[in-house]
Amino acid sequence: MIRRAPVNLWIGGALVAMMTAIALLSLVWTPYDHTLLDIPAKFAAPSAEHWLGTDQLGRDVVSLLMAASVNSLTVAFVAVGLGGAIGTLLGLAASAWGGWVEAIVMRLVDLGFAFPALLFAIMLAAAFGPSLSNAILAIAFINIPVFARVARGAANQIWTRDFVLAGQAAGMGRAALTRDHILPNIAAPIIVQATIEFAVAILAEAALSYLGLGAQPPMPSWGRMLSEAQTLMYLAPELAIYPGLCIILAVLGFGLLGDGLRDVTDPRLARTRA
């Protein structure tokens, strides 16, 4: 089956590739050291030396934005990876064993939806103090029910296929069947979901860091840059623009890539969505 890749796949893919490249680049090179303070040069206008100018402490804005992209992508990667892995395992188990296993998993899933990431992060911050790892835990936690539901739904369909029935007839156990046949066949919807959840996680990290529940100083973060810029809005309004644009581009990128991947891997959905 050959279809032309949809346009959202291209745009999303390009944005994600760009973001990833910038984040990787910032690990080895940024125009300036983003921790370098240069108070006399504070609030510098964009120039050949400082492409987007400097902030209230004279730090180079481009360098800060680049360094913050690493934080954003890492948080999303760890949180979605952790929550996605646990959720997928739960969903697979529910689908494979059914009965009370399924009943318990689905109850837990319903319960998970009662806690938005923000509430969970607030609880953890109150109990342990605000930190980036608590933010990651909170974002990971809300991913568990999402992936459990997707994995169970997809796995249920595969369990009815002939090759799975054949495997059962040949005496394969449920765990072995799940590992060898179910998991590889639900990879596509899981990857699609993960891409979309990446976008959600980037938004969540930005919001939590903005509120002071995520990245703590001096770790650079788009959300925290915005909360600092907000207090300087009358002095330097442009500082409140750039980090927001970065967040939008990253979220749009992963969102479009996820939509595009879904359109490619599940053409049936693409048609009803058109």
Added chain:
Amino acid sequence: MQVFLLRRSLGFLATLFAVSVIVFLVMNVLPGDPAVTILGIDSTEDARAALRAELGLDRPLWQRYGAWVWDAVRGDFGTSYFFRVPVSELIAERLPLTLPLAAFGMLATVTLGVTLGIIAAAQHGRPGDWAIMLLSQLGIAIPAFWLSILLVLLFAVKLRWLPPGGFPGWDDPVLALRSLILPTAALALVQSAVLARVTRSSALEVMRLDFVRTARATGLAPRRILGRHILPNALVPIVTIVGMQVAGVVTGTIVIENVFYLPGLGRLVFQSIANRDLFTVQALVVLFAAIVVTANFLVDIAYVLIDPRLKGRLA
């Protein structure tokens, strides 16, 4: 139908119970000693023991949980350690801000989202549709707190039409409403983006069905077809999303109140975290989670009211 209602109500109560247990465990057991959380690690053992006795922390866990739930059901959320007043009083003071904000936000979200979605569906494939879809794609990607900052930059800093934040109280309703315009807009613009998309795709799905074609063939006015035939049938997915958005708007108020320095429940949460006021945070988290769970429950009930076919199946 009664059986369905009863079962759902029991499930609802069970979820509320589970939510309260989780919050209680996370706030009281995971961190170890709440007295240390409140007083800090450099506090003396005597001070901690005194606080434990004062807060009843020396009793066994299940007794503390039982007392907490029993009091909460009767509207007593304990005493704020920092403010030294009942938490219920703190909540009552701030509800007149948070409740209207959430209600305005929800109202604006539904109005804007459903209207835009229907316009897009009616304009399917034409520039209006493209423009709305493009805007909603942006709306989904934009952080609500950044949109708030942009709105403040434009309408407060540059144009000086509206206040950049703060809340003057309801003594002067005009001033009060003016200070809620930007927060409401920030909440609704972001939330309505998802709703517009769902409304559009749900309406398009229904538009393809035979009875709509028949209605068109009989020469009914397009407006009437949309209002009487398409919209009622497209309602189920819309209600699902609206229910989820109650959660979005309620937690959204926490963020938005902090952006606009509005003295509501959302700001109280953050003050309480900073003040290590554990029991106030605990009460507020349960309150917010309970609102989310209740919204989901009401959506479940609403399905049956919207879709009479479900009634027969559940009887």
